[in-house]
Amino acid sequence: MPSEYYLITPQLYDNQFWWKKNDIEFWKSCFNTKSSSVLEFAAGTGRLATPLIKQGLLYSGIELSQEYVEYAHKIHHIPSIIQGDMRNVNLSSVFDYLFIGFNALAHLLTIDDLKSFLTVVKKHMHHNSLFYIDVFTPHPSFLVNGEQVNNNIMDFFDYEIKEYLMVRESLMYNHDREIINVNWKYLRSNNTIYKEFDFQMKVYYPDTIIRLLRESGLFIQNIWGGYNRSPLNEDSDLQIYQCSIV
């Protein structure tokens, strides 16, 4: 269940993803009208909230994990992230911009979950709203049989234990459910395991996302393959959708 997705602490999340900054200017350029309202689904610890609020946007975020929500309030001073499940949340208001970034869509592990999410999205749009998705494009190498080990996918300084850690990733693809089972081992410099963490990500191909967006009544205005707004093609690492309601 996605409710158990983030077993890593919010501190560890922030420490681990210190390097993820390449989407910030992209989102700022998408939401370039001052005082517009923006709703982020799966807002996490507020990594994107801070630059968007500084830009003068009226930012709100929905996040499943109560621990992450409290951390966003206390540490990043973002009271506008609230606890909720993006598959059924109802805020009784509409927003100028709505988005789900940094692969959070892949935490919707079934097609039914994605459909429920898109119904929620539509409920929170008005006739001029724009909705964006940013998620990885499945790479053929994910889909091999058997376990795949990637040795050093990221390293970072952990401020809790004041040590550098390296992440070793193992992937196992489930063909029936089109889900990747991911295991991350956090290794200390002496190669012992500090922590281990298992989670799942749904593999979404562009044709599935396009079909479900259309079926849920959303109109796709653009599909890009990266933050530079290049068109999506077979070499793209990302699939980024911009949708309106009509």
Ligand SMILES: C[S@@+](CC[C@H](N)C(=O)[O-])C[C@H]1O[C@@H](n2cnc3c(N)ncnc32)[C@H](O)[C@@H]1O
């Ligand atoms: C990869 S993090 C992205 C966080 C943030 N958007 C960012 O860009 O740093 C994914 C987040 O999705 C949240 N999440 C997973 N399933 C969710 C759901 N059904 N509703 C709301 N949030 C969810 C997780 O708790 C986690 O914080």
